[in-house]
Amino acid sequence: MTKRIRAKHKIDRRLTENIWGRPKSPLNKRQSRPGQHGERRVSKLSDFGQQLRAKQKLKGYYANLSERQFHRLYVESSRAKGSTSEHLIGLLERRLDAIVYRSKFVPTVFAARQFVSHGHVSVNGQRVTVPSYRVRIGDVIEVKEKSRQLPLVLEAIKSAERDIPDYLEVDQNKLTAKLSRVPALSDVPYPVTMEPNLVVEFYSR
Structure with missing residues (x-):
């Protein structure tokens, strides 16, 4: 770091x-x-x-x-x-750490980079530890089951500071996200x- x-x-x-x-x-x-x-x-x-x-x-x-x-x-x-x-x-915005941050799985983009690097995230069922991994439309990003009760994750989910953009389909119960389209500048919050x-x-x- x-x-x-x-x-x-x-x-x-x-x-x-x-x-x-x-x-x-x-x-x-x-x-x-x-x-x-x-x-x-x-x-x-x-x-x-x-x-x-x-x-x-x-x-x-x-x-x-x-x-x-x-x-x-x-x-x-x-x-x-x-x-x-x-x-x-x-x-x-298609970087994996950016998707994790936008989905409110973690509280900050810095935390998102570390979260991915430590192996807490999978893409289409495969663990990915590269924050710069490029997500494609339709890819399913998921937080590992063992990581879902981490204080960092629970804090982010409860936070009302940020809204999830509409180019992501996020299930905060299952902690999954899907990129539905590539966002334009006006779409990014x-x-x-x-x-x-x-x-x-x-x-x-």
């Missing part, structure tokens, strides 16, 4: 946005960047700065993906027909405004 994952609150403060919509985010109490100079006024961002910020925000949202992973998804999106930004969102078009501009410079 990297230091940046352990210090995920700093990601919120550095980006000056509560990107996961968490009630415990430090931005709910102090609207500033980390550090002794965090209260200083920030000058207006250049076009490049806005593009970089959009990339950092979207990459950070998905458990702070590595630059290599994120760039690889952009390259794949750019090769597909249609909107590159929409394809990028679709690929991000981001707590803050994401700008994948600026991410595309950043990489296509």
